Amino acid sequence: MDRLRRLFCLTLAAWLAAAPARAGESITVASTTSTEQSGLFDHLLPRFTEATGIGVRVVALGTGQALDVGRRGDADVVFVHDQPAEEAFVRDGFGVERFPVMYNDFVVIGPRDDPAGIAGRDVAQAFRKIAAARAPFVSRGDRSGTHAAELRMWREAGLDLGAVRGEWYKEIGQGMGPALNAAAATNAYLLADRGTWLAFKNRQDLKVLVEGDPRLFNQYGVILVNPAKHPHVKARAGQAFIDWLVSPAGQGVIAGYRIGGEPLFVPNAGT
Structure with missing residues (x-):
């Protein structure tokens, strides 16, 4: 075939x-x-x-x-x-x-004061810390490439998202721009592609906290x-x-x- x-x-x-x-x-x-x-x-x-x-x-x-x-x-x-x-x-x-x-690459965006303490290079460790702290996290939840990558990161972290998710995890079913706006409005973490982040204007208190992990390619x-x-x-x-x-x-x-x-x-x- x-x-x-x-x-x-x-x-x-x-x-x-x-x-x-x-x-x-x-x-x-x-x-x-x-x-x-x-x-x-x-x-x-x-x-x-x-x-x-x-x-x-x-x-x-x-x-x-x-x-x-x-x-x-x-x-x-x-x-x-x-x-x-x-x-x-x-x-x-x-x-x-x-x-x-x-x-390009994915980056983990979050509040400047980083309440879950995720800043660094290791994306799996960052996701484990977000889940442990039950820190607000915005997911696109839209079957996008970014959403698929996010789900891979939870697996890389060794976590069953279905078992650990709660009110802290918000699926919005929309694109990257609305997801970034939602994170800015709620001071939440999220996974974003670098290109949209660089073009994004409404950053408020958000910043790049995790980057450089080969798994973010x-x-x-x-x-x-x-x-x-x-x-x-x-x-x-x-x-x-x-x-x-x-x-x-x-x-x-x-x-x-x-x-x-x-x-x-x-x-x-x-x-």
Whole structure:
């Protein structure tokens, strides 16, 4: 089956290369709230459209929901950050091929006075301290890549979240920006992607308390929705978007997106 899928991908790639997208087309990209709320798309998409003539409509959701949009064929491309879920999406035939695009990292944000004493590098220890102190914690609770990463961190901490959670643990079912606003309003801890944090203005008394743990690595990937499953998918224009993202031009645009001199994402196509 894997051999047949690889053959299909090669055949599709050759077809797409032979029949380039038409200028004036537009595609729908299902992506994450972190790519949108960090401001990356405002920086990136006009440059893609200028280079290719192809417009892009973004549907910004949690990664799990964005992949669901792709499964239904309601997007041409998915651009998300939960590698195991992305690989399953391709393995199950909903996507053609996954390409790494860029990365940043997750950080644990919390009150400046750090009542649970989590400051440091070890994210598992930080989560254990939050649970032990029953300190207010905001979870996105939205099946996003960040939510999936948060659940992994609780497991890394050796904790059964279902057993330890209580009123201190608040699921909001919303994106990264609303989660940061909720944490700022309640002086709570949360896991955030660095890109959205750097773009976030309403910090109040919040600060980065835990960073640098290798377990906080946050990789983004892009996938063309499989036109064999959904024939209406704009495969040529979607592949043109992917090809541009992973090209030196697209990677340079990603690298050039900075706030206060600090890059929000690091391009790493081809890794």
